[in-house]
Amino acid sequence: MIHQHDFIIIGAGLAGLRAAVECVGQGDVAVVSKVFPTRSHSGAAQGGITASLGNEEEDRWEWHLFDTVKGSDYLGDQDAIEIMVRDAPRVIYELEHMGVPFSRTPEGKIAQRNFGGHTRDFGKKPVKRACYAADRTGRVVLDTLYDQCLRHHVKFYPENYVLSLVFDQKRCAGVVTCDLATGELLLLQAKAVLLATGGCGRIYKTTSNGFASTGDGMSLAFQSGIPLEDMEFVQFHPTGLYPLGILVSEAARGEGGLLRNRLGKRFMERYAPTVKDLAARDVVSRAILIETREKRGIGGMDYVHLDLTHLGEEKIEERLWEIASFVRIYLGIDPIYDPIPVQPTCHYIMGGIPTDVDGRVLRDEKGSITPGLYAAGECACVSVHGANRLGCNSLLDLLVFGRRSGLAMKKDIIQYEYGSHSAEPMKRMESRIKDLLKHKGKERGDSLRKRMQSVMMEYGSVFRNEEGLKKGIEEIGSLKERYKDIGVSDQKKAFNYELMEAIELGHQLDLSEVILLSALQRRESRGAHYREDFPVRADRYFLKHTLVFETPKGPEVRYKPVKVTRFQPEARVY
Amino acid sequence: MLIRLKIFRFDPEKDEKPYYQTYEVEADPMDRLLDCLNRIRWEQDPTLSFRMSCGHGVCGSDGMRINGVCGLACQKLVRSFKEEVLIEPLPVFKVVKDLIVDLDPFFEKYQSIKPYLITQTPPPDQERKQLPEEHRQFKEAIRCILCACCTASCPVNQNRETENYVGPAALVRAFRYLFDSRDEASEERMALLDQEEGAWGCQTLWKCTEVCPKDIPVTKQIGQIKKRIYEAKNK
Numbered sequence: 001m002i003h004q005h006d007f008i009i010i011g012a013g014l015a016g017l018r019a020a021v022e023c024v025g026q027g028d029v030a031v032v033s034k035v036f037p038t039r040s041h042s043g044a045a046q047g048g049i050t051a052s053l054g055n056e057e058e059d060r061w062e063w064h065l066f067d068t069v070k071g072s073d074y075l076g077d078q079d080a081i082e083i084m085v086r087d088a089p090r091v092i093y094e095l096e097h098m099g100v101p102f103s104r105t106p107e108g109k110i111a112q113r114n115f116g117g118h119t120r121d122f123g124k125k126p127v128k129r130a131c132y133a134a135d136r137t138g139r140v141v142l143d144t145l146y147d148q149c150l151r152h153h154v155k156f157y158p159e160n161y162v163l164s165l166v167f168d169q170k171r172c173a174g175v176v177t178c179d180l181a182t183g184e185l186l187l188l189q190a191k192a193v194l195l196a197t198g199g200c201g202r203i204y205k206t207t208s209n210g211f212a213s214t215g216d217g218m219s220l221a222f223q224s225g226i227p228l229e230d231m232e233f234v235q236f237h238p239t240g241l242y243p244l245g246i247l248v249s250e251a252a253r254g255e256g257g258l259l260r261n262r263l264g265k266r267f268m269e270r271y272a273p274t275v276k277d278l279a280a281r282d283v284v285s286r287a288i289l290i291e292t293r294e295k296r297g298i299g300g301m302d303y304v305h306l307d308l309t310h311l312g313e314e315k316i317e318e319r320l321w322e323i324a325s326f327v328r329i330y331l332g333i334d335p336i337y338d339p340i341p342v343q344p345t346c347h348y349i350m351g352g353i354p355t356d357v358d359g360r361v362l363r364d365e366k367g368s369i370t371p372g373l374y375a376a377g378e379c380a381c382v383s384v385h386g387a388n389r390l391g392c393n394s395l396l397d398l399l400v401f402g403r404r405s406g407l408a409m410k411k412d413i414i415q416y417e418y419g420s421h422s423a424e425p426m427k428r429m430e431s432r433i434k435d436l437l438k439h440k441g442k443e444r445g446d447s448l449r450k451r452m453q454s455v456m457m458e459y460g461s462v463f464r465n466e467e468g469l470k471k472g473i474e475e476i477g478s479l480k481e482r483y484k485d486i487g488v489s490d491q492k493k494a495f496n497y498e499l500m501e502a503i504e505l506g507h508q509l510d511l512s513e514v515i516l517l518s519a520l521q522r523r524e525s526r527g528a529h530y531r532e533d534f535p536v537r538a539d540r541y542f543l544k545h546t547l548v549f550e551t552p553k554g555p556e557v558r559y560k561p562v563k564v565t566r567f568q569p570e571a572r573v574y
Numbered sequence: 575m576l577i578r579l580k581i582f583r584f585d586p587e588k589d590e591k592p593y594y595q596t597y598e599v600e601a602d603p604m605d606r607l608l609d610c611l612n613r614i615r616w617e618q619d620p621t622l623s624f625r626m627s628c629g630h631g632v633c634g635s636d637g638m639r640i641n642g643v644c645g646l647a648c649q650k651l652v653r654s655f656k657e658e659v660l661i662e663p664l665p666v667f668k669v670v671k672d673l674i675v676d677l678d679p680f681f682e683k684y685q686s687i688k689p690y691l692i693t694q695t696p697p698p699d700q701e702r703k704q705l706p707e708e709h710r711q712f713k714e715a716i717r718c719i720l721c722a723c724c725t726a727s728c729p730v731n732q733n734r735e736t737e738n739y740v741g742p743a744a745l746v747r748a749f750r751y752l753f754d755s756r757d758e759a760s761e762e763r764m765a766l767l768d769q770e771e772g773a774w775g776c777q778t779l780w781k782c783t784e785v786c787p788k789d790i791p792v793t794k795q796i797g798q799i800k801k802r803i804y805e806a807k808n809k
Binding site: 035036038039040041043044092093096097098099101102103104105106107108109110133134136139140143144147148150151181210211212244246321322325326329330331444445446488489490492493494495497498 | 585586587588604606615616617620621623625626627628629630631632633634635649651670671672674677685689690691697699700701702703704705706708709712713716717719720750751754756757788789
């Protein structure tokens with residue numbers, strides 16, 4: 001089947017839905033989502049959205065800018081970050097006007113809380129900058145935006161996954177998707193396509209991400225000749241519930257929770273003397289792993305304790321209900337009385353598809369635009385998070401750049417027409433799928449995926465070194481070879497998850513290789529990327545963004561400069 | 575430990591009618607039922623179909639009937655079961671394949687109650703004020719993840735003759751807006767809900783409240799809607 005829409009948005013998380021709401025007045029908008037829209041992973045976000053409203057204590061956008069630049073370990077593009085933090089108050093008020101049920105101060109204003117890395121006076125003390133709705137901020141913002149889409153009659157293609165991007169000459173003219181419910185392929189033609197497909201945490205064994213976070217959009221862009229930027233920067237959130245990896249929000253520490261080792265000691269005092277437990281996430285994750293490596297984990301095991309027992313029942317029930325619920329269900333303990341076992345968990349990828357500040361996808365280091373193609377959210381790299389993202393800046397990123405992408409698409413499509421009406425791109429995918437199903441390969445997707453997840457955890461997570469990265473690249477390479485012989489035994493059309501997962505695995509293996517290669521070439525440590533063999537930040541050689549291109553000879557690494565405006569790089573101490 | 579899962583199967587592409595298939599899975603007591611289902615799919619039978627996403631009870635994808643009670647497969651741990659677990663799709667809804675049901679009617683009912691803030695007064699430059707006491711009125715309702723367990727468990731919805739009842743989930747969302755101090759469409763909302771298929775369809779049977787994975791006091795909230803409608807009409 002072939003359909004036409006002016007705007008096609010891939011992904012129904014916050015970035016995609018915000019862009020949809022923006023485009024609604026100007027044309028026909030369709031959102032394609034691999035899961036039913038309200039199941040998108042944005043709904044799992046807990047902690048909050050940052051904005052310098054100053055509702056609880058004095059705050060300024062200049063401080064928010066500094067914190068984000070420093071948090072990024074000076075790799076973030078400061079012009080883009082400035083746009084984001086200056087737009088933040090407008091974003092919050094707009095959300096509130098749409099109906100988001102933010103938690104409130106006694107006077108009735110939007111409440112704000114402390115969060116890692118957010119300070120007053122350029123790093124002096126933590127500041128209350130994160131607006132929140134208990135610990136389910138993502139859920140309520142997603143629900144509100146989805147309801148706005150329904151109100152404005154946005155068309156949805158739920159449970160459709162994208163198989164390929166369609167290009168007409170050099171312009172992106174649509175996508176081919178597979179309708180999970182029927183197994184039928186659809187060719188969706190568009191004047192503008194926005195990729196808002198989220199992250200790829202499922203590449204790692206321990207992750208906070210849902211099963212759908214397999215990096216499809218990033219991989220499809222990469223296969224189309226678009227480079228991927230800063231992929232070595234993968235954030236491990238310090239407090240994943242042990243052993244599942246489920247997110248225990250930084251909000252717990254924002255409300256006063258403390259990390260303790262086997263000796264009951266508040267060890268963050270040593271690693272981050274000023275802000276302690278509220279340091280940037282990469283700093284805390286490394287601290288936890290050093291503690292456990294040096295046998296100070298609880299019972300000598302691979303986890304430490306997050307202690308909320310001094311917060312009191314009322315605060316926990318009021319502000320941290322979801323977290324308390326997870327802990328009770330999955331561990332059978334109660335955070336009011338027991339400390340929570342936590343370990344670092346793969347949470348977010350700072351890298352992604354390079355864009356300008358309006359979501360237009362860039363195809364090289366010179367900033368050449370790919371007409372018709374846009375990206376926003378976790379799958380994009382503007383870059384506002386650089387080498388490490390601060391908590392609560394992601395929801396802000398989604399809403400600022402989701403909207404800006406929508407504005408850019410509205411402006412740009414005037415010059416575009418629909419591409420050629422050939423059904424060829426769809427037929428090509430149909431035949432690829434038929435071949436895959438017919439092939440009777442001997443390799444099982446589950447074994448390959450588990451091996452990939454272990455390899456990435458071992459060689460590509462918090463602590464990296466040259467030998468490990470090279471071994472990792474070799475192993476992923478051999479998994480990619482084996483993947484060519486993958487067998488899909490379920491031959492049915494409807495809800496063929498085995499087929500979908502086999503295709504997702506292909507994306508994940510490509511991204512794994514890009515991540516490890518980027519990490520190997522960056523011979524320094526910066527933000528979330530830590531090299532045991534190059535433990536120091538080396539601005540002279542590496543104050544630049546990594547770009548990996550797909551070439552016939554294999555992936556190739558190039559670089560582009562970082563935009564430094566107000567803050568010159570300095571030592572990053574918390 | 576070894577656990578046996580007896581699972582409802584139906585594939586309209588090949589089956590004339592549904593049947594049950596039993597699988598044995600090696601599992602840790604702290605594993606989720608969802609982990610067992612995935613193990614079956616990845617290691618034994620790739621044709622088994624069910625929805626899932628977050629794996630930790632926040633997205634609402636994996637609602638199913640487990641040993642006769644609706645709940646999320648990712649929130650049930652193996653250790654809370656004896657040797658055999660019966661797994662079936664959510665009742666009330668048409669089965670599409672195995673444990674996957676057609677939730678379109680569920681979402682249509684949800685949409686019918688106007689699930690968005692309606693205001694006439696233009697918004698201020700900053701936030702509309704709302705006191706913590708006002709927020710507390712509806713804050714439990716915002717936990718809803720649209721998993722459909724409540725509506726699937728409701729005897730009124732299960733009964734063919736009263737199946738047009740809008741259902742507990744839609745009413746929870748209606749409650750959320752009716753009791754949000756910022757909303758300015760009370761009259762419009764109450765008119766919508768003041769129907770036999772609206773709030774009055776609830777027979778106070780409590781099944782919804784029993785199964786809600788987010789501990790929302792559903793029956794109580796529906797009761798509060800009824801009270802509000804009654805008071806408005808009898809001023």
